Amino acid sequence: MTLLRRHLLALSAAAALALPGFGHAQDREIRIGFVSHQHDITDLFGQLEIGFRERLEAEGVQYRMFQAAPTASNRHDEMLNILENMANLNLDYMVFGPSSLDQNTPGLVMVADAGTKILMVDYEPKEGQEFPFEHAVLNWSVYNHFQMGEATGRWIAEHFMAQGKDSANVIMMWGPVASEISQDRGNGVIAAMEAAEGFTPNIIYQGYGDFQRELAYNETERALIAYPNVEVIVAMNSVMALGTMSALEVDGKLDQVVVTGMGGQPDELEMVARGKIGVAVFRDPRSMGANSADALVKHLRGEEDQIERIVYTDLRVLDTIDSIRQYVPRAMLDIDAKLGN
Known part of the structure; x- marks a missing residue:
């Protein structure tokens, strides 16, 4: 429980009670976990969370989010404890970015066995690869590393x-x-x-x-x-x-x-x-978060058969100001404002 207190941040998000396209009011606030091997507003998972929240709120979803991350990306022991805690939080959904999928699997099995639907991010499953928690995964929002x-x-x-x-x-x-x-x-x-x-x-x-x-x-x-x-x-x-x-x-x-x-x-x-x-190969994390939110919304609507199992985001090679202007959403980075242009 100590790790939970140290690393678990419960965040509430108020949204409209009616869900556009659902045809009825949402009967209760859904509970969402957001777990990643690191988390900062400027990094992949911080930006991914923004895209995820924005899409949910645009759809009028009422939810409460529980966010957690280990103290370092290589603390797989802490990640296991976090996942065990998540399994006891009565979650409806959990977004998950693994520190090491092999070492995280026992914790993911606990989450899946608790009845939580999992939205995997930042890890591309290999062709033919199977997981003991696979039945709980709605989709994988990924790119090819x-x-x-x-x-x-x-x-x-x-x-x-x-x-x-x-x-x-x-x-x-x-x-x-x-x-x-x-x-x-x-x-x-x-x-x-x-x-x-x-x-x-x-x-x-x-x-x-x-x-x-x-x-x-x-x-x-x-x-x-x-x-x-x-x-x-x-x-x-x-x-x-x-x-x-x-x-x-x-x-x-x-x-x-x-x-x-x-x-x-x-x-x-x-x-x-x-x-x-010199260069940074870019993947749009806000788009990845929106893809995960889309899967969640389809599941809420009873449209699970319409969810794409793996959704890819494009990779862009950015090595100039012009390429950054072209491919990076201004909401994520206004490069001209940053440089004072």
């Missing part, structure tokens, strides 16, 4: 070849060891760099920032001492890209080393626009 990595790897190869270089010294900054997301992204980067004709990546070091900004900063500081010849550092998520960038800036090497990020959270994209981060 390997393809996100591939897009980053292609950009790296093209960037250096455009400068007349046929190789680059690369540091890989991984997330938690058990994270399937980190593995898929990083393996995609390596595969694309190795597949690029006329380019040879030289991976000189592989560190672990555990999807945390401070850890990525510290790991980058150490790596710069041991590997001063590094030319590009690949961070597996937005906050690690920001931590890596900060370490390079303090060390006076930001103009010598390219930082790449993945995710495209607002702070990261601002640094892309300022030229401090």
Whole structure:
């Protein structure tokens, strides 16, 4: 119960009692859990929650939300405790972004056995993959992490070849060891760099920032001492890209080393626009949240057979102000206002 008190935030949202298109008043406030391996207003899950709430409120859904996250993305033990608590909250629905689906599965089984419908986000099930909680899943609102990595790897190869270089010294900054997301992204980067004709990546070091900004900063500081010849550092998520960038800036090497990020959270994209981060592959988290909300609403309406099992959001390679203007919703980031243009 201590972890619940520390990490569970109950949030109420008042909305209209009548649900458009339902043909009757909502008979009670529904209870929704929102659990993710990290949560901040600027990150994937914070922005995803905004998109989720906005769609529910546009549909007139009356609900109460219970939000929780572990203290760090690699605290799978805390995640298990959170899921156990969620299973005891009499939830109707739960949005879930895994820290490691393999290690989170026992907790998800408890939630499913409690009768809660699950809305999975940020993890793409592999073809033919089955889960013991599958019967409770309404849909998966996702993107392909390997393809996100591939897009980053292609950009790296093209960037250096455009400068007349046929190789680059690369540091890989991984997330938690058990994270399937980190593995898929990083393996995609390596595969694309190795597949690029006329380019040879030289991976000189592989560190672990555990999807945390401070850890990525510290790991980058150490790596710069041991590997001063590094030319590009690949961070597996937005906050690690920001931590890596900060370490390079303090060390006076930001103009010598390219930082790449993945995710495209607002702070990261601002640094892309300022030229401090080379590229960020962006997926629209608000769209992902809206996709999850759509599945919930269809279930409320008794239209479960109309719910798409897997809904993908597009990936965009953002490396200029113009590309950010084109693909990032202004409600999420007004880049011109940020830059004072």
